[in-house]
Every structure is written in structure tokens, then in C-alpha cells.
Amino acid sequence: MKLSELRIASLEFALSATLPLGVWLVLLSPEAFSGESFLRSAGAFLSYAFTDAEVSPSERVRYILLAVLPAMLVLLSVVTWRQASLKGRCEFWCIYLGWVATVIALALFYWPSAIACAMAMYHAGKRPAD
Structure with a gap:
């Protein structure tokens, strides 16, 4: 079975979401010696990251971008997979969001x-071979 270009793009978007999701998993997990539950530790970290006055504005922007990036990538993965199922093409806004996600990933290093x-954007933008 040959995968279409949009299905390949969808899988690449999903693959690119694994790193930021993994970073969130590490950030939200409790420390080994704390003895706290996962939910309590995650709540404490999220409260610190988004509401604490000690967090610098640049660090807060980093956490916001880190929250937006995996959501965008998962959304793009689902949309491109759906477009492939409908035998459609990737819409302009989809390609635009892909470039925005690429820039955010570069900004976060x-x-x-x-x-x-970027590879997903290449596959999403290719014209299907007839």
C-alpha cells in the first residue's frame, strides 16, 4: 500500500509533536524524592509557570509557545490525514500554520x-502525481 503525500505529511506532523510533548511530560512529572502525585506536581508546575510573579516574561512566553506548539502539530496532523482521506489538497491555511509551527520550533531550539x-510542509505542498 502506497501512502499519499498528505498521509506522509500527517505522520511527519505527528512525529514532530513528540519532542514538545515529551518535554511537557518531563516538566510535569514529579521529582523522584518529592513523593507527590502526578496531578499535584503538574498543577504546581503549571501554576508556577503561568501565574507566578517570579517567572520572567521571556520564560513565560517560552512556556506559552511550548504549550501552543504540540497543539498546532497534532491539529495539523489530524487535518492533513482527514484531507488525505477525502482525496483533497492541503488548504493554504494549513500550510501557513505548518510554517508558523516550524518557526516556533526553531525559536524554541x-x-x-x-x-x-518542514518535511511535512514539503509533502503537504506537493501536487499529487497523476
Whole structure:
């Protein structure tokens, strides 16, 4: 079975989302010696990252971008997979969001995610071979 270009793009978007999701998993997990539950530790970290006055504005922007990036990439993965199922083409806004996600990944220095996202954009933008 040959995968269409949009299905390949969808898989590459999903692959590029794994690094930021892994970073969130590490950030939200409790420390080994704390003895806290996962939910309590995650809540404490999220409260610190988004509401604490000690967090600098640049660090807060980094956490916001880190929250937006995997959501965008998963959304792009689902949309491109759906477009492939409908035998459609990737819409302009989809390609635009892919470039925005690539730039965010580069700004966060997540090079593997940026490379996978750029490859997904290449596959999403290709015209189907007739």
C-alpha cells in the first residue's frame, strides 16, 4: 500500500509533536524524592509557570509557545490525514500554520521538530502525481 503525500505529511506532523510533548511530560512529572502525585506536581508546575510573579516574561512566553506548539502539530496532523482521506489538497491555511509551527520550533531550539515539520510542509505542498 502506497501512502499519499498528505498521509506522509500527517505522520511527519505527528512525529514532530513528540519532542514538545515529551518535554511537557518531563516538566510535569514529579521529582523522584518529592513523593507527590502526578496531578499535584503538574498543577504546581503549571501554576508556577503561568501565574507566578517570579517567572520572567521571556520564560513565560517560552512556556506559552511550548504549550501552543504540540497543539498546532497534532491539529495539523489530524487535518492533513482527514484531507488525505477525502482525496483533497492541503488548504493554504494549513500550510501557513505548518510554517508558523516550524518557526516556533526553531525559536524554541527544537531542531528535530522543526526539521520534521518542514518535511511535512514539503509533502503537504506537493501536487499529487497523476
